[in-house]
Amino acid sequence: MAAVGVNVGDGGDTTGQQQHPPAPIILFSLTIFGKFCSLFHWSGHGLIMRHVGAMYVGAGSRQRKRLMYNRMSAILRTKSSVKVALGMDGRDIMEVKKCPHREVDEADIEAYRRDGFVVLRGAVPAGILSSLERGVDFNMSSPSAWSNDYAGPPPEGGADDGCGGRFFDDYVNWDRIPEFRHAATSGPLPRIAGDLMGTRSPRFYHEHVLVKEPGTVASTPWHQDDPYYGIDSMNNVSLWMPLDPVPDVVALRCLAGSHADGRRYVPNRFVDGAPYVSVAPDGFEMLTDPARFWSDPRQRSCPANPGDVVAFHFRTLHAAPALEDHRGRRRVVSFRYLDDDARWSLRPWKTSPPFSNGGLVPGDLLDGGRFPIVDLDGGPSSSSHP
Numbered sequence: 001m002a003a004v005g006v007n008v009g010d011g012g013d014t015t016g017q018q019q020h021p022p023a024p025i026i027l028f029s030l031t032i033f034g035k036f037c038s039l040f041h042w043s044g045h046g047l048i049m050r051h052v053g054a055m056y057v058g059a060g061s062r063q064r065k066r067l068m069y070n071r072m073s074a075i076l077r078t079k080s081s082v083k084v085a086l087g088m089d090g091r092d093i094m095e096v097k098k099c100p101h102r103e104v105d106e107a108d109i110e111a112y113r114r115d116g117f118v119v120l121r122g123a124v125p126a127g128i129l130s131s132l133e134r135g136v137d138f139n140m141s142s143p144s145a146w147s148n149d150y151a152g153p154p155p156e157g158g159a160d161d162g163c164g165g166r167f168f169d170d171y172v173n174w175d176r177i178p179e180f181r182h183a184a185t186s187g188p189l190p191r192i193a194g195d196l197m198g199t200r201s202p203r204f205y206h207e208h209v210l211v212k213e214p215g216t217v218a219s220t221p222w223h224q225d226d227p228y229y230g231i232d233s234m235n236n237v238s239l240w241m242p243l244d245p246v247p248d249v250v251a252l253r254c255l256a257g258s259h260a261d262g263r264r265y266v267p268n269r270f271v272d273g274a275p276y277v278s279v280a281p282d283g284f285e286m287l288t289d290p291a292r293f294w295s296d297p298r299q300r301s302c303p304a305n306p307g308d309v310v311a312f313h314f315r316t317l318h319a320a321p322a323l324e325d326h327r328g329r330r331r332v333v334s335f336r337y338l339d340d341d342a343r344w345s346l347r348p349w350k351t352s353p354p355f356s357n358g359g360l361v362p363g364d365l366l367d368g369g370r371f372p373i374v375d376l377d378g379g380p381s382s383s384s385h386p
């Protein structure tokens with residue numbers, strides 16, 4: 001099943017999807033309606049009226065929508081859910097790109113179950129991407145008490161520890177950042193999570209923002225997410241969504257099949273690689289020499305562009321290289337979802353995120369206030385699951 005969407009890029013194909021040629025201008029004329037001095041164009045998308053400050057577009061009056069333009073471009077959703085990007089830089093509609101955003105199919109689900117990860121190309125519509133960008137901007141300007149800077153510049157007058165660039169992360173801010181809340185609990189993203197988990201009621205666990213600035217020498221070490229979390233669940237998924245191009249040299253790496261080999265590792269601290277505990281409790285083993293996975297034959301690189309999703313299981317071993325040799329930023333938002341039967345759990349260490357128990361005891365279903373269930377057949381719901 002393919003929905004129709006638009007990718008607004010700044011020139012390149014950011015989705016890996018087929019690029020459509022610019023829509024032709026068939027008719028071009030100037031009309032004056034009093035103060036509405038407008039240019040009319042006929043394009044493959046219908047009648048486009050352009051004048052200072054606003055634009056109308058649509059094949060017929062029922063689809064006609066008014067756009068106020070923001071800087072040099074605008075995005076429109078018509079009734080048929082077609083989105084149109086309009087370049088306003090004097091080249092009129094030459095920047096229009098219209099391409100389908102794909103949804104999950106059987107092959108994706110099979111790959112996800114087999115490998116513990118799958119890359120979905122062009123799955124995030126442009127409107128959601130720009131909304132997530134605004135969310136990340138706000139998050140970075142207003143970090144929570146749980147945010148980290150793993151590779152910040154040395155303090156004024158302090159010793160340089162060799163950590164260049166910046167590796168910022170923060171999580172569980174969806175409650176105060178509407179862009180995150182909206183994208184996580186409605187639209188295509190919970191649907192993708194539900195499809196991959198095989199449920200119509202995915203539970204949103206939290207969002208995680210991971211931003212590496214150019215030149216960041218800190219890599220993301222090999223780890224599984226599950227041991228950091230205070231939940232028990234084998235049906236879950238993280239949707240890792242880049243907001244900048246992430247080429248192979250800095251791409252997320254996943255170890256194929258590691259979600260299903262029964263191994264669970266004691267977390268190591270990101271900042272210095274030190275294990276959380278020195279003796280592995282029952283059910284866990286120490287993750288010694290995690291760097292060995294960089295050359296493991298099961299390792300897969302997942303280069304991705306804005307619009308793509310790397311979906312991976314909480315037990316999948318994954319890592320990401322430093323940005324030493326990469327000139328661009330690397331902003332990522334990861335949405336974490338669980339099946340609705342996930343249970344609250346304890347770990348013999350402080351969990352991350354460090355959620356309080358909120359009255360839950362191990363074995364309880366999570367509560368709907370902090371971990372909302374999305375009813376894919378009926379819209380968002382924040383009630384506890386029965």
Ligand SMILES: O=C(O)CCC(=O)C(=O)O
Nearest residue numbers: 210220225240320332334
């Ligand atoms: O983006 C990264 O550097 C690592 C991502 C990650 O560890 C995660 O999303 O769980």
